[in-house]
Amino acid sequence: MNVDLTEEQDQLRDAVRALGRKYGHDYFVRKAKAGEHTTELWHEAGRLGYLGVNIPTEYGGGGGGITELALVCEELAAAGCPLLLLVVSPAIAATVINKHGTEEQRKRHLPGLADGSQKIVFAITEPDAGSNFHRLGTVARRDGDDWLLTGRKVYISGVDEAGHILVVARTEDTGKLKPALFIVPTDAPGLEKSRLEMEIVSPENQFLLYLDDVRLPADALVGQSLDAGLPALFAGLNPERITVAAMSAGTGRYAIEKASAYTATRKVWGGRSIGSHQGVAHPLAHAAVQVELARLMIYKAATLYDAGRDLEAGVSGNMAKYAAGEAAALAVDTAVQALGGAGMTTEYGVATLLGAVRAGRIAPVSREMILNFVAQHVLHQDKSY
Numbered sequence: 001m002n003v004d005l006t007e008e009q010d011q012l013r014d015a016v017r018a019l020g021r022k023y024g025h026d027y028f029v030r031k032a033k034a035g036e037h038t039t040e041l042w043h044e045a046g047r048l049g050y051l052g053v054n055i056p057t058e059y060g061g062g063g064g065g066i067t068e069l070a071l072v073c074e075e076l077a078a079a080g081c082p083l084l085l086l087v088v089s090p091a092i093a094a095t096v097i098n099k100h101g102t103e104e105q106r107k108r109h110l111p112g113l114a115d116g117s118q119k120i121v122f123a124i125t126e127p128d129a130g131s132n133f134h135r136l137g138t139v140a141r142r143d144g145d146d147w148l149l150t151g152r153k154v155y156i157s158g159v160d161e162a163g164h165i166l167v168v169a170r171t172e173d174t175g176k177l178k179p180a181l182f183i184v185p186t187d188a189p190g191l192e193k194s195r196l197e198m199e200i201v202s203p204e205n206q207f208l209l210y211l212d213d214v215r216l217p218a219d220a221l222v223g224q225s226l227d228a229g230l231p232a233l234f235a236g237l238n239p240e241r242i243t244v245a246a247m248s249a250g251t252g253r254y255a256i257e258k259a260s261a262y263t264a265t266r267k268v269w270g271g272r273s274i275g276s277h278q279g280v281a282h283p284l285a286h287a288a289v290q291v292e293l294a295r296l297m298i299y300k301a302a303t304l305y306d307a308g309r310d311l312e313a314g315v316s317g318n319m320a321k322y323a324a325g326e327a328a329a330l331a332v333d334t335a336v337q338a339l340g341g342a343g344m345t346t347e348y349g350v351a352t353l354l355g356a357v358r359a360g361r362i363a364p365v366s367r368e369m370i371l372n373f374v375a376q377h378v379l380h381q382d383k384s385y
């Protein structure tokens, strides 16, 4: 077993860390509170090749894998810039289009995703389906060569920043779920969006989408064959779980680093730091252990995925997502406590992450649905639903 990164991965990690620190959490929060996006950071990361690390070189990417993209997600988050759209655009959309799109779709979309000039967001969740995607109600009907898409989607991240949305629908002519993915322009007639007010300090927004007979040309269908739908949908899942886990682990590291720097110097009982009290230090140490354990599982999952071992990567990726989501929530909460009143200020930049890490236990797949997956696929238990 090798626990070391390659030299190139090490260099990538250091370079992304430097970029993240150049912007930092203050920038992230300032943008969020002003209702703006982290455009400068996104474009610089794109120019430096970090957004396209997992995209093949022939489409302008770095030719690496999900391991490299996980490093990017983790290091930006560890610098206080957890960018959810990294999970949506390069991890999900680029993987789906690269693996299951047509050559024409790859040529049209991947270079822009690689250099950051384009974003494609991802819409699967629906108000009446939620965790149960077998109940998807967004329907695609044929109209001549075109498709007409009708339905509703909820909590869709980044629609205001993206040129296209990868929409998961099902085709009308099949009785059972037969998913089909469509690349839908965000300005398509018949598509309305409404921003949701969320209790998360983030420059990225969530939207409710209404699709009312959105007309799409035949080549909007990913892969241009209805059989491509299910494998295309599953292709996005492992990269999504692994990169969102990496973002959570980075956020956990950021919070622990902030808190331990504070507790090592803060003195309120004579000459000793508050960190010398085990009641303060042990919870931080415990959180650090949880984050590090999650990181091990993240890079195990990424390594398996990049080796083409999808089924094993599915188990590890789900476990990594669960572990990292829990560890990040614990780390941020513990950090807030260790900072006392300062923990709740905007200035110290820890409580600003409470909403995001809480959401990380719900999205993109909830902790309960991961436990269901592990119970069924690892422990061979019957399904209750």
Ligand SMILES: Cc1cc2nc3c(=O)[nH]c(=O)nc-3n(C[C@H](O)[C@H](O)[C@H](O)COP(=O)(O)OP(=O)(O)OC[C@H]3O[C@@H](n4cnc5c(N)ncnc54)[C@H](O)[C@@H]3O)c2cc1C
Pocket: 088, 121, 122, 123, 124, 125, 126, 129, 130, 131, 132, 154, 155, 156, 157, 158, 200, 206, 359, 362, 363, 364, 365, 366, 367, 368, 369, 372, 385
């Ligand atoms: C910040 C944020 C960003 C998001 N971005 C996107 C995005 O870009 N694109 C997108 O498509 N979606 C997005 N989502 C949606 C997210 O994926 C869903 O919220 C999530 O999958 C849960 O679905 P739901 O909210 O409908 O919960 P529900 O399915 O209604 O579930 C509610 C609760 O019940 C639990 N539950 C449900 N069924 C079971 C069961 N069988 N066993 C045990 N527990 C169960 C769930 O775990 C959850 O705790 C985002 C959500 C958030 C919060």
